[in-house]
Amino acid sequence: MARQAGINLENVKIRNKSTVLKLLNRKGAMSRKDIAKEVGLTPATVTVLCTEMIEEGILQEKGEMQEERRAGRRKILVDIAYGCKCVVAVSIESKKTYISACDLKGNLISGKIIKTDTSIAPIEFLKIIEKECKVLLWENEIEQRSVLGMGICIPGIVDRNRGISIRAYGIWKEEVRIKEIMQEAMSCPVIVENNIKAFAEGELLYGAGRTGDNLLFVKWGPGVGSAIVTQNQIYEGKDHRAAEIGHYIIEPNGELCHCGRRGCLETKVSTEAIIKRIRSIYSKEHTPRLYENTGGDIELISESNFTEWAESGNELDMSDEEVVKILHKSIERLARTIVNMMTILAPDSTILFGFMLENEEIRKIFMEYCQQYDSTYTEEYIQKSELSRKIYYIGATAIVTRQYFFEPKDS
Ligand SMILES: [Zn+2]
Incomplete structure (x- = not known):
């Protein structure tokens, strides 16, 4: 007793x-x-x-x-004492993987970017991540006992409880037991979560999301994803498949998507899809300005160059009508899907992030389309995340600090 x-x-x-x-x-x-x-x-x-x-x-x-x-x-x-412990935050995206060490407030101590190598077995790539993490800790003189845990974020379907990436679209085709592998390799607690859900958790813990009970999160770039927060909790659907906005079907019998279905939103608006379409019309006649700027080299119409442009915030070159049309079509499709989603959910607010929506000009066009459908959808209602700049580590940090620091389980 x-x-x-x-x-x-x-x-x-x-x-x-x-x-x-x-x-x-x-x-x-x-x-x-x-x-x-x-x-x-x-x-x-x-x-x-x-x-x-x-x-x-x-x-x-x-x-x-x-x-x-x-x-x-x-x-x-x-x-x-936010510096009393450190979190190893890993964000695996389709092209790049971001490895960071952060304090408990989600501030970056140090980080590095490596290429996401999808040509090797997942376990081999996880070994590379392990090595890079250990080097990062060593370089920053962070001792093992100061590490609170490791957070790993990845797109697609994730079973967080078991720490398994079930289907990381565009990265791995098979299930990967990330938690089991990394926990043993790093000798610290590991949490694995879908990248958008983790970012939403970052907002709830560190950002503006703290003020709303019901929120919709939308990320654009390179793919499209979303997460739903109800009553301050991330909504979990059957088999972890909720809020898959990228796989909302918008075209019957459309293009084949990574997920195996046809006509998903992602087949129209992912940066990969946009580049594919621009490449298909690239010529001296149809895209004279782009043709001139790239010296006729179609290889320069690449996802990485496009990403670089979007991230730079440089103005959109409006002289190639055909290119502008492709962009507008993608932006409109995304806006329409989000407006529909908001109609169903009626969230307190919608929070946007990802490099496409962080580009002022793209967001402006996006908002115009949203308001065209519903004039009450103001920039206050559909707002940009304040944590955008921390996108590659805030989510992975939050999932670890929440579970092991702010809300540790009762003994
Ligand atoms: Zn799909």
Whole structure:
């Protein structure tokens, strides 16, 4: 009995600590007194919790704040020691893989980019990732015991509980037991999640998403993906297949998609599809400006050059009507699908990210199409993510910090 009671008290303490950590993450440094007020615990309890967490190195005292009314009296603030642990964040995308070390706030300590090599067996590529991660930690003098865990994000269908990539469209054709392989290789906890769902979790923990209960996330570039948040939780559909916006069928008997179906949105709007279409009309007659700029070399009409242009934020060259038409058609198709999706879900807001939608000009055209369908869809309702710049590591960091730092499971 006594042992039982002890365990329960310990669980209460873990939960209270979690509440304090989440509050500080949301509001920033606070005094012990204000924390007590916010979370509804006695100041004495909060003081004990804070003392323990300071001893554990999780919290730190941070400066002093002048109280407005009683001049002269100062109170000490406490804040999360975000640098006390580090997260290894891996984002496997169809062309590139991003390997980063981040602090608990999702700030980048150091990172590198490698090519996603789909010509070798998945296990061989995971070995390359393992090696690169170890080098990154070593170069930044991060010790094993400072690593909270490793987060791995990948497109497509992921079974997060078992840590398996079930179908990573355009990357691997088979199931890959990523968690099992990497956990042994890295000797730290590993979480695997779909890239868009992980990014949404990053928004819930670190970004603007914190204010809305029901959100729709849409990523464009290179493929298209989405995630649905309801009541502050990521919606999980049957067999992890929810919100597959990229595989929303828009054309009967259309082109064959990576997923095996035909006529999916991705076959029309992925950067690969756009490049394919531009290449098919590339000529001196139809695309004179592009032809001149590329010196007649069709090889320069590549996904990587297109990505570079989109990311640079350079203005769209409007002189090749045919090219502009292709872009507009893709943007309109995406806008229409999202407007339809919003009609079904009626989210508090829709959050856009990915390099295509981060391009000001593309987003402007995209918004025009959305508003053409529904004039109430303002830029406030369909907004750009504030965490766009952290796209390649914020999601992988969030899935790890949430599970192992902010909301650790009761013992
Ligand atoms: Zn598809």
